[in-house]
Amino acid sequence: MPPKKSKKKKNSAKTGSSILRFLRSERGHFLIGVCVVFIALYMLIGMISFFFTGAADQSKVVNKNFIDLIIHKQDIANWTGVGGAFVAEGLINKYFGIFAMIIPLYISIIGLRLMGIKTISLIKGFILSAFVLIWGSIFSSFILTKIFPDSHVIWGGSHGYILEQLLETTVGSIGVVLIIVMLLVVFSVITKKTSMDFYRNKFPGANKENGDAELIDDIEETEDEIVEKKPSIIARFINLFKKKVLADNDQEEDDGEQQDVEIDLINSYPENDVAEVPVVTRSITPLVEKPLRNTNNALDDDFEIVIPEEETYQAPRTEQARPIITAPPVTSSGESDILDAVDGEEMEEYDPTKDLSQFQFPSMELLKVYDTTGKGVDMDEQKANKEKIINTLRNYGIEITNIKATVGPTITLYEIVPQAGVRISKIRNLEDDIALSLSALGIRIIAPMPGKGTIGIEVPNKDPQIVSMQSVIASKRFQECAYDLPVALGKTITNEIFMFDLCKMPHLLVAGATGQGKSVGLNAIITSLLYKKHPAEMKMVLVDPKMVEFNIYSTIEKHYLAKLPDAEKAIITDVTKVTQTLNSLTKEMDDRYELLMAANVRTIKEYNEKFKKRRLNPLKGHRFLPYIVVIIDEFGDLIMTAGKEIEMPIARIAQKARAVGIHMIIATQRPTTNIITGTIKANFPARMAFRVTSQIDSRTILDMSGANQLIGRGDMLFSQGSDLVRIQCAFVDTPEVEEITQYIGKQQGYAHAFELPEFVSANDEDKPGAVDLSDKDPLFEEAARLIVVHQQGSTSLIQRKFSIGYNRAGRLMDQLEAAGIVGPTQGSKPRDVLIADEYSLEQKISSI
Numbered sequence: 001m002p003p004k005k006s007k008k009k010k011n012s013a014k015t016g017s018s019i020l021r022f023l024r025s026e027r028g029h030f031l032i033g034v035c036v037v038f039i040a041l042y043m044l045i046g047m048i049s050f051f052f053t054g055a056a057d058q059s060k061v062v063n064k065n066f067i068d069l070i071i072h073k074q075d076i077a078n079w080t081g082v083g084g085a086f087v088a089e090g091l092i093n094k095y096f097g098i099f100a101m102i103i104p105l106y107i108s109i110i111g112l113r114l115m116g117i118k119t120i121s122l123i124k125g126f127i128l129s130a131f132v133l134i135w136g137s138i139f140s141s142f143i144l145t146k147i148f149p150d151s152h153v154i155w156g157g158s159h160g161y162i163l164e165q166l167l168e169t170t171v172g173s174i175g176v177v178l179i180i181v182m183l184l185v186v187f188s189v190i191t192k193k194t195s196m197d198f199y200r201n202k203f204p205g206a207n208k209e210n211g212d213a214e215l216i217d218d219i220e221e222t223e224d225e226i227v228e229k230k231p232s233i234i235a236r237f238i239n240l241f242k243k244k245v246l247a248d249n250d251q252e253e254d255d256g257e258q259q260d261v262e263i264d265l266i267n268s269y270p271e272n273d274v275a276e277v278p279v280v281t282r283s284i285t286p287l288v289e290k291p292l293r294n295t296n297n298a299l300d301d302d303f304e305i306v307i308p309e310e311e312t313y314q315a316p317r318t319e320q321a322r323p324i325i326t327a328p329p330v331t332s333s334g335e336s337d338i339l340d341a342v343d344g345e346e347m348e349e350y351d352p353t354k355d356l357s358q359f360q361f362p363s364m365e366l367l368k369v370y371d372t373t374g375k376g377v378d379m380d381e382q383k384a385n386k387e388k389i390i391n392t393l394r395n396y397g398i399e400i401t402n403i404k405a406t407v408g409p410t411i412t413l414y415e416i417v418p419q420a421g422v423r424i425s426k427i428r429n430l431e432d433d434i435a436l437s438l439s440a441l442g443i444r445i446i447a448p449m450p451g452k453g454t455i456g457i458e459v460p461n462k463d464p465q466i467v468s469m470q471s472v473i474a475s476k477r478f479q480e481c482a483y484d485l486p487v488a489l490g491k492t493i494t495n496e497i498f499m500f501d502l503c504k505m506p507h508l509l510v511a512g513a514t515g516q517g518k519s520v521g522l523n524a525i526i527t528s529l530l531y532k533k534h535p536a537e538m539k540m541v542l543v544d545p546k547m548v549e550f551n552i553y554s555t556i557e558k559h560y561l562a563k564l565p566d567a568e569k570a571i572i573t574d575v576t577k578v579t580q581t582l583n584s585l586t587k588e589m590d591d592r593y594e595l596l597m598a599a600n601v602r603t604i605k606e607y608n609e610k611f612k613k614r615r616l617n618p619l620k621g622h623r624f625l626p627y628i629v630v631i632i633d634e635f636g637d638l639i640m641t642a643g644k645e646i647e648m649p650i651a652r653i654a655q656k657a658r659a660v661g662i663h664m665i666i667a668t669q670r671p672t673t674n675i676i677t678g679t680i681k682a683n684f685p686a687r688m689a690f691r692v693t694s695q696i697d698s699r700t701i702l703d704m705s706g707a708n709q710l711i712g713r714g715d716m717l718f719s720q721g722s723d724l725v726r727i728q729c730a731f732v733d734t735p736e737v738e739e740i741t742q743y744i745g746k747q748q749g750y751a752h753a754f755e756l757p758e759f760v761s762a763n764d765e766d767k768p769g770a771v772d773l774s775d776k777d778p779l780f781e782e783a784a785r786l787i788v789v790h791q792q793g794s795t796s797l798i799q800r801k802f803s804i805g806y807n808r809a810g811r812l813m814d815q816l817e818a819a820g821i822v823g824p825t826q827g828s829k830p831r832d833v834l835i836a837d838e839y840s841l842e843q844k845i846s847s848i
C-alpha cells in the first residue's frame with residue numbers, strides 16, 4: 001500500500017506545482033489581476049451605494065454576523081447586497097470614514113499592475129493611500145461631522161473620530177485646523193518638490209529662489225536619466241522573498257534526482273544579500289522583463305532575460321518651426337563694442353536663420369527603415385548561452401548565484417553574480433574559454449560591472465539587428481534634445497539611444513581597422529548634425545585625403561561647408577591645403593577669442609546670445625558665430641605626409657577652440673602611437689573605437705583593451721574619461737546620405753560657402769605690399785564706388801551692401817587701402833575716404 005500512497009502524493013504534488021506554475025505565469029498574473037480589479041470595483045460600488053442606502057441597512061448590518069444575514073436572507077438595500085453593505089459599513093463607519101474609498105482604488109492599482117498595466121508605483125500608491133486614509137479621517141471627522149451632523153455616515157470613521165477627539169482635547173480646535181493644514185503642506189512638498197514654488201508664490205516678494213528649486217528638479221531628473229535606479233529596500237526585500245519562495249517551491253516539486261547544486265545556490269542567496277542584481281531600469285526606455293521558467297533548474301527561475309524596449313518614434317518631422325523675424329539692420333554708428341541695453345530693447349532680436357528662413361530640415365522619409373519584424377529575441381539561443389556560461393565556469397570550479405541577460409541589438413549582456421569567495425581575476429582570465437565554449441568572437445568580460453556588483457559577459461547575438469539611422473533620428477530623445485551640437489550615434493546594449501553633445505566632448509578621436517564601420521560612423525555623426533542644426537548655426541570643414549568619402553557632401557557647400565577664400569572646392573582632399581585650412585582655423589579661433597574678449601563673455605553661446613539681443617555692435621566687427629565642426633578622415637595619412645605641420649595647429653585648436661565653438665573629429669585606420677601622439681591624445685578625451693586588429697591598437701586609442709574584441713560592422717566602444725560604453729553604431733548608407741544632401745542642396749543656400757580667414761604667417765604680416773593688387777576681388781570697383789559715394793570707410797557697409805562675409809569685406813577694405821582709396825584702420829572709427837568724388841575714383845582705378 002505505501003507505494004500507492006506515495007504515488008498519489010506525488011500526483012497531487014505535481015498538480016499543485018502545475019497550478020503554482022500557472023499562477024506564476026504571465027497569463028496567471030493577468031487573470032489574478034482581472035479578478036482583483038473587479039473585486040475593487042465591487043467594493044467601490046458598495047461604498048458609493050452606502051451613501052444612499054446605508055441608513056436603511058444600518059440596523060440590519062451593525063453588530064450582525066455576515067453568515068447569519070445570508071442564511072436569513074435579510075432584505076439589504078445596498079446595490080451590492082450583503083457583501084457590499086458589510087464592506088462599506090466596516091471600512092467607512094467602523095474604520096476610516098469616507099476617505100476609505102481610496103482602499104478599492106489602491107486595490108485596483110494592484111490588479112492593473114498584475115495585468116501588466118502600469119499606473120503609479122505600488123509603493124508610491126501605498127504611501128499616498130495611507131496618508132489619505134489617516135489625514136482624511138481626521139479631516140472628515142473634524143469638518144464634515146460639523147457640517148452634516150445628522151447623517152448615518154460617520155464621516156471620519158471610528159479611527160478619525162478617536163484621533164480627532166484626542167487632538168481636539170490636546171491642542172484645541174484651532175490646533176486641529178493647523179495640524180490638518182500643516183500635514184497637507186508637508187505631504188505635498190514631500191511628494192512633489194515643485195509644490196514648494198506654489199507655496200512660495202503665495203508670499204509676494206519671497207519667491208526669488210524658484211529658479212533654484214527648478215534647477216534642483218532638473219538636476220535630479222537628468223541624474224535619473226543617467227543613473228540606473230537602485231532597487232529600494234522594500235523592493236529588495238520583496239525580491240529576496242520571491243526568490244526564497246520560488247526556490248522552496250522548486251525543491252518541493254522536484255523528484256529528487258534532478259535536484260542539483262543550483263538549488264543550494266539559491267537557498268544560500270538571502271545570506272548573499274550583496275549579490276542581489278539590481279534590475280536595470282531607465283527612465284528613457286523602460287525594460288520589459290520576461291523571465292524564463294524551467295522547473296528542472298533553479299537558476300532558470302532566476303534567469304531573467306531583459307529585452308529592452310525600442311523607443312517609440314515620433315511622427316516624421318518635415319519642418320522645423322522657427323520664428324520668422326524681420327529684423328531691421330543695425331544702423332547705429334556706435335563707438336563701442338557693446339551697445340547699451342536701451343538700443344537693444346528697441347529692436348527685435350537678431351535672427352541668424354533669417355537669410356534662409358525658408359530652409360527645411362531633411363525629412364524623416366529620406367532615411368531607410370529596416371524591417372526587423374520576425375527578428376525577435378531567440379530565447380533558445382539565450383538559454384543555451386546561459387547554460388554554456390554556467391558550465392564553463394563550473395568546469396573551472398566557479399559557481400554562480402544569479403544570472404541575468406540583457407538582449408541588445410547585436411550583443412547580449414549576461415550579468416552573473418559569483419558565489420562569495422570567487423576571485424574576479426579568475427573569471428576575467430576565462431575570457432578565451434568562454435569564447436571557445438560559445439564558439440563566438442567578440443566576447444568581452446567586464447569584471448566587475450562598474451557600480452553594479454556583477455560581472456558582465458558580452459556575447460554577440462547570432463542574428464544581429466541593424467540599428468537604422470532612422471530609428472535613432474526619429475527617436476523622441478533625439479527630437480527633443482536641446483544639445484548644442486547633438487550627435488545620435490546608435491544604441492547601447494539596453495537599446496537606449498546613445499547621444500552626446502559634441503560641444504561637451506569637445507573633440508573626438510575615431511579609430512578602427514578598415515571595413516569596420518568608421519565611415520558609416522562619421523556619416524552618422526554628420527547626419528545627426530544635419531537633422532538638427534540650421535545652416536546658419538553650424539559649418540563643417542571636411543578633410544578627406546581618400547577623396548571619395550566626403551565627396552557626397554559637396555552639394556551642401558553653400559549651406560553647411562566652410563572653405564578657404566581661394567579654394568575651389570570645399571571638401572579638402574589635398575594635403576597642402578589641409579595645413580593652410582588648419583592654420584586658417586587657428587586664425588579664426590584667435591579672431592573669435594578677440595571678439596569674445598571685446599564682448600566680455602566667456603563662451604560662444606553667451607556671445608551669440610548677446611549678439612542676438614543686439615547688444616554687440618556689428619560695426620565693430622561683431623558677427624554671429626556659427627559652430628565649426630572639423631572632420632578629418634584618414635588622419636594617419638596626413639600625419640605621415642605632413643607631420644608636425646599638421647600636428648601643431650591641431651593641438652592648438654584642440655587645446656583652445658572649445659570655448660569659441662570649433663570642434664574636431666579625427667579618424668584613423670591606424671591607431672599607432674606615431675599617429676595618435678601624446679599631444680593629440682591628451683587633447684581628445686572622447687574616443688570612438690571600432691574593431692581594431694590588435695590589443696596594442698586598442699590600448700593606443702582607448703587606453704585599455706577591448707576594441708580588439710569587437711565584432712565589426714558598427715560594433716564600437718565609446719570612451720569618455722573613465723566611462724566605456726559598447727554601442728551599435730547607427731547604419732546610414734551612402735544613398736541615404738546622398739538623398740539628404742540633395743534635399744538640402746536643392747534649397748536656397750548662401751551665395752557661397754562660409755569663408756575661413758586667410759592665414760598670413762607672422763613673417764608676411766607686416767610687409768608692405770602684402771596685399772596683391774594684381775589679384776583684386778571682383779567686387780573691388782563696386783566696393784570702391786560705394787565707399788566714395790557714401791564717404792564712409794566702413795567694412796560692414798561693404799558687407800551689408802554686397803551680402804558678403806566679414807572676411808571678404810575685410811580683404812576688400814585692405815585692397816582699397818593698398819590702392820589709396822581709403823586710409824588705414826583707426827581703431828573703432830571708420831577709415832578715412834581719400835577720394836572725394838566718383839570722377840577722381842574713375843581716374844584712380846584706371847591708373848591701378
Ligand SMILES: Nc1ncnc2c1ncn2[C@@H]1O[C@H](COP(=O)(O)OP(=O)(O)OP(=O)(O)O)[C@@H](O)[C@H]1O
Binds near residue numbers: 517713
Ligand atoms: N553600423 C553598421 N551597421 C551595419 N553594418 C555596418 C555598420 N557600419 C558598417 N557596416 C558594414 O561594414 C561595411 C564597411 O563599413 P565602412 O565603410 O564604414 O568601413 P570603414 O571602417 O570606413 O572602412 P574604410 O576605412 O576602408 O573606409 C559597410 O559597407 C557595411 O556593410
